[in-house]
Amino acid sequence: MIQDRRYFIKAASWSALAITLAPLVGYAKPGLGNGRKRVLLRSGWQSVNIGDIGHTFGMLSLLEQHLPYVEVVLWPKSFHEGEEQLMKRYFPNTRVVRSPIGEISPTLQAAFDECDLLIHCSGPYVVSQQELAAWWNATRKPFGVYGVSLDEVGSELASLLNHAAFFFCRDTESLKYLKTLRIECPVQAFAPDSTFGIRVYDDHKAEAYLDSVGLQRGKFICVIPRLRFTPYWQMVGRAPSSSEQERYAISMAFKERDAAKMRAVITEWVEATGLGVLICPEVTYQVEFGKETLYDPLPSAVKRHVAWRDSFWLPDEATSVYKQARAMVCCEPHSLIMAVANGVPSIHVKQSTDTRKGQMWRDIGLDDWYFLMDETPASQLSRALLDIHQRYDDALALVDQANANIKKHQKETFNVIKGLI
Numbered sequence: 001m002i003q004d005r006r007y008f009i010k011a012a013s014w015s016a017l018a019i020t021l022a023p024l025v026g027y028a029k030p031g032l033g034n035g036r037k038r039v040l041l042r043s044g045w046q047s048v049n050i051g052d053i054g055h056t057f058g059m060l061s062l063l064e065q066h067l068p069y070v071e072v073v074l075w076p077k078s079f080h081e082g083e084e085q086l087m088k089r090y091f092p093n094t095r096v097v098r099s100p101i102g103e104i105s106p107t108l109q110a111a112f113d114e115c116d117l118l119i120h121c122s123g124p125y126v127v128s129q130q131e132l133a134a135w136w137n138a139t140r141k142p143f144g145v146y147g148v149s150l151d152e153v154g155s156e157l158a159s160l161l162n163h164a165a166f167f168f169c170r171d172t173e174s175l176k177y178l179k180t181l182r183i184e185c186p187v188q189a190f191a192p193d194s195t196f197g198i199r200v201y202d203d204h205k206a207e208a209y210l211d212s213v214g215l216q217r218g219k220f221i222c223v224i225p226r227l228r229f230t231p232y233w234q235m236v237g238r239a240p241s242s243s244e245q246e247r248y249a250i251s252m253a254f255k256e257r258d259a260a261k262m263r264a265v266i267t268e269w270v271e272a273t274g275l276g277v278l279i280c281p282e283v284t285y286q287v288e289f290g291k292e293t294l295y296d297p298l299p300s301a302v303k304r305h306v307a308w309r310d311s312f313w314l315p316d317e318a319t320s321v322y323k324q325a326r327a328m329v330c331c332e333p334h335s336l337i338m339a340v341a342n343g344v345p346s347i348h349v350k351q352s353t354d355t356r357k358g359q360m361w362r363d364i365g366l367d368d369w370y371f372l373m374d375e376t377p378a379s380q381l382s383r384a385l386l387d388i389h390q391r392y393d394d395a396l397a398l399v400d401q402a403n404a405n406i407k408k409h410q411k412e413t414f415n416v417i418k419g420l421i
Contacts, residue, residue: 037070037421038114039063040097040135042128043121044076044083048235048284050315051334053083054195055122057315059146060091062197066414070421073097073111077128082314090200090316101131104138112139116421122147122170122194124355129157136163142420146413147191149357150174153181161185165420168413171359190363191413192406195337198319206320213278213307217324220276220307221385222339223266224330225259225290227251228353235284250353258331258351259293264378265329265385266298270305272386275326280309280318282332287312327388327395329381331373333357340366340402345388345395349373349381364402 041063043056056076063072074087075097087094099108118135120128125148135143144166153161161167162184168191169175175190210217229247233240240248266277279290287310295308315338322328322335323342329349330336336346347369350358361370369388371381388395 037067037116038073039067039070039421040073040075040111040115040118041121042075042077042118042131043123044074044079045123045127046078046232047080047083048232049230049334050282050313050318051195051332051337052123053086054198054315054334054338055193056083057086057090057200058197059119059121059194060094061199062194062410062414064091065197066410067418067421071095073115075099075108075111075131086200086314086316101128101134104134116141117165117417118143119417120145120148124149124357125151126153126157129160132164133160136160144168144187144417144420147193148174149355150177151355153178158183166413166416171356172363173356173359177356187416189413190409192364192409193334193337193357193360195334196341196406197410198315198338198341200316201320201323202314202316203320205317206324209317209321210324215276215278215307215324218326220278220325221269222278222280222322222325222328222330222335223262223294224280224282224328224332224335225262225286225294226282226331226351227285227289228254228258228351230283231285247353254351255293258373259297261373261378261381262329262349263294263298265381266294266306267302268378268382269385270302272382273389275305275389277306278309278321278325279306280321280335281312282318282330282335284312326392327385329385333360336361340364340399341406343396343399343403345369345392345399347371347381347384347388349376364405366398366402368398 041059043059045052047053060072073095097107097111099105120126120132126145132143142165144164146168147170149171150169158181164185166187167178167185168189169178170191170193172190178188228251231248233244269277279294281287281290291308295306298306319338319342322339322344325344327345328336328339329347331349331351333348336348339346348358348361349371351373369384
């Protein structure tokens with residue numbers, strides 16, 4: 001049965017590939033005289049969010065898996081010491097180019113000259129429009145966007161995307177919107193967020209942490225708190241803009257309502273199963289926020305089963321902890337992605353202020369674990385979580401099916417990239 005399913009996935013992949021590659025015939029394929037192919041990866045949007053860090057390391061893993069003969073040059077927007085240490089540990093052969101776009105430094109110019117293709121990594125939108133334009137104007141070499149969501153595309157970006165070799169949306173709602181723009185990009189399709197490719201772990205640190213807080217492998221769930229809008233201005237220590245002040249007011253209006261719902265899920269889980277809970281962060285502000293809104297208000301009888309993560313972490317330790325969990329439930333999709341990619345059933349509770357990216361849970365086949373915060377009572381979330389717990393083999397099978405779907409799309413999309421270089 002497993003062999004039959006794999007054969008079907010393989011056949012479907014090659015069939016889809018023949019269709020997606022057709023528009024690329026005749027596309028210019030510049031290369032280096034020495035035959036070595038190089039890809040310039042634009043990524044690393046920020047360091048206060050392990051999801052954004054995960055974009056980079058997920059894509060590097062995918063490139064290593066699907067294009068092992070290609071040299072990758074990383075051009076990060078933000079790249080702090082923690083990410084640099086991860087890079088040295090997991091991807092020692094990846095070269096990093098640091099250069100603001102305002103000035104094309106000699107190092108960046110050399111990367112422009114050497115690389116055959118520029119890939120814009122996954123993100124909330126086309127974060128590096130200016131950088132894509134600089135590449136195209138300077139080189140006329142192929143570029144593409146891999147796994148982003150879209151809200152609104154202005155005329156300048158739409159014009160630039162007419163020159164893109166591919167544009168992969170990480171959710172089908174964004175893809176539907178993209179197709180209404182009628183841009184001339186020859187390949188417009190779905191690709192799972194690059195974080196699904198993440199394969200960086202620190203099992204030693206994760207096991208030491210779980211032992212220190214008394215959580216047993218496979219006998220706890222992870223829960224992450226979230227405001228309706230992430231207060232990035234707070235985390236970087238600057239005054240908020242007027243629009244950020246408006247968004248913060250919205251966050252405050254829903255803060256206790258959302259937290260109360262998640263506390264009810266935690267309480268029901270503990271009372272029904274006697275198993276543990278880890279309250280942990282995806283973004284730096286969520287460390288103290290989790291204590292304030294989820295941990296501190298819990299009844300003492302419940303709190304005895306709950307651990308609060310009191311410090312931020314990097315994706316390797318976080319992923320190693322997530323893969324030891326029985327399940328996860330939260331509003332932050334990237335920790336959910338890291339968990340699902342490692343075989344852990346995960347429930348996505350989407351807040352109405354979040355972008356189209358939540359649709360990806362349906363796109364990969366996890367419809368039954370996708371809920372809208374404002375429309376779903378805590379009792380329904382708890383039932384879904386306890387159903388996972390009680391029918392765990394079925395839940396694992398659903399995760400396996402989702403991961404097979406993800407890998408199918410990854411193979412198809414990277415075959416498109418292979419055709420360009």
